[in-house]
Amino acid sequence: MRKLLLQLDTSPHASVFDRVVAHDAGADAVMSYGGVTPEAVQDLVHGCIFTRGPKDLKNTAIFIGGTDMAAGEALLAAVEKTFFGPMRVSVMLDSNGSNTTAVAAVVKLERAAGGVNGKRAVITGGTGPVGVRAAGLLAARGSGVVMTSRRLEYAQAVARTTQDRFGGSIGAVHMAGAAAASETLEGAHILLNAGGAGVCMVPKAAWAGRGSLQAAADVNAVPPLGIEGVEVTDNGDAREGAAVFGALGVGGLKMKIHKRCIGRLFERNDLVLDAEAIDGVAKEFGG
Ligand SMILES: NC(=O)c1ccc[n+]([C@@H]2O[C@H](COP(=O)([O-])OP(=O)(O)OC[C@H]3O[C@@H](n4cnc5c(N)ncnc54)[C@H](OP(=O)(O)O)[C@@H]3O)[C@@H](O)[C@H]2O)c1
Numbered sequence: 001m002r003k004l005l006l007q008l009d010t011s012p013h014a015s016v017f018d019r020v021v022a023h024d025a026g027a028d029a030v031m032s033y034g035g036v037t038p039e040a041v042q043d044l045v046h047g048c049i050f051t052r053g054p055k056d057l058k059n060t061a062i063f064i065g066g067t068d069m070a071a072g073e074a075l076l077a078a079v080e081k082t083f084f085g086p087m088r089v090s091v092m093l094d095s096n097g098s099n100t101t102a103v104a105a106v107v108k109l110e111r112a113a114g115g116v117n118g119k120r121a122v123i124t125g126g127t128g129p130v131g132v133r134a135a136g137l138l139a140a141r142g143s144g145v146v147m148t149s150r151r152l153e154y155a156q157a158v159a160r161t162t163q164d165r166f167g168g169s170i171g172a173v174h175m176a177g178a179a180a181a182s183e184t185l186e187g188a189h190i191l192l193n194a195g196g197a198g199v200c201m202v203p204k205a206a207w208a209g210r211g212s213l214q215a216a217a218d219v220n221a222v223p224p225l226g227i228e229g230v231e232v233t234d235n236g237d238a239r240e241g242a243a244v245f246g247a248l249g250v251g252g253l254k255m256k257i258h259k260r261c262i263g264r265l266f267e268r269n270d271l272v273l274d275a276e277a278i279d280g281v282a283k284e285f286g287g
Pocket of ligand 1: 219220
């Protein structure tokens with residue numbers, strides 16, 4: 001039976017990236033819808049669950065994407081609300097690559113630092129989809145997480161809701177720009193830059209040779225890179241006293257995780273792959 005993936009995307013045009021990865025991961029056909037709102041979900045999901053018998057439902061699955069994480073979460077809630085009894089299919093949420101990228105970055109940082117429990121983790125540009133998920137995953141592992149933002153009140157609210165979901169300790173600090181990075185990194189063991197594409201958030205002088213810093217990762221692949229002095233291809237390279245990762249170094253693992261998760265969707269009909277479950281899938285990969 002053909003494996004069919006229903007792609008529900010909250011942005012006007014469904015992501016081509018997500019569609020290509022879905023095919024590469026084994027989906028035979030991808031049915032892509034853009035601009036999807038929670039109101040539209042019921043009819044779309046009914047098309048999935050009423051077309052194949054319960055035993056065959058594992059051959060249909062749903063992928064939720066789009067640039068807006070909150071909108072993606074609302075779609076996931078609407079999808080789950082539509083399911084009942086055995087009438088369900090597996091579903092994955094990865095708005096803007098947030099879950100797969102955050103999981104890959106956190107797994108890399110954790111391995112390079114020999115664990116993150118009890119360590120201070122600073123996430124620059126932490127209010128975006130990738131930063132928020134990474135903050136949750138690090139806090140759940142016992143890090144004291146601080147996310148930086150140009151909008152303190154907004155970041156405090158984001159930190160609160162993320163901490164409510166993942167547990168642990170997540171705070172927010174105001175960082176107006178790269179000039180304030182040095183002060184923000186005081187005592188940091190872990191640094192993750194999750195700021196917008198093409199923005200240098202952390203100058204080299206702010207992190208190089210900082211005694212406490214064990215591992216740093218930058219997920220911005222667009223020049224100028226987010227952490228000055230970390231190359232896009234770095235993959236655990238030792239630089240300035242820390243193990244560092246660039247966007248392509250993180251991206252290789254992100255792609256493996258993404259594809260493995262798509263494959264998983266077609267193994268059974270009741271999986272919900274959000275940050276925590278995707279983190280579980282990532283643990284299957286070696287270093
Ligand atoms: N390597 C991979 O596999 C992969 C996959 C997906 C995404 N990415 C990259 O990961 C990064 C994070 O993605 P995202 O979607 O979470 O990012 P995003 O939402 O575009 O940006 C994250 C945060 O960066 C801050 N920011 C944006 N522009 C800024 C500027 N000019 N100056 C200072 N701060 C700025 C904003 O925070 P405030 O407004 O609160 O200050 C924003 O909330 C991006 O660079 C993206 O390209 C990489």
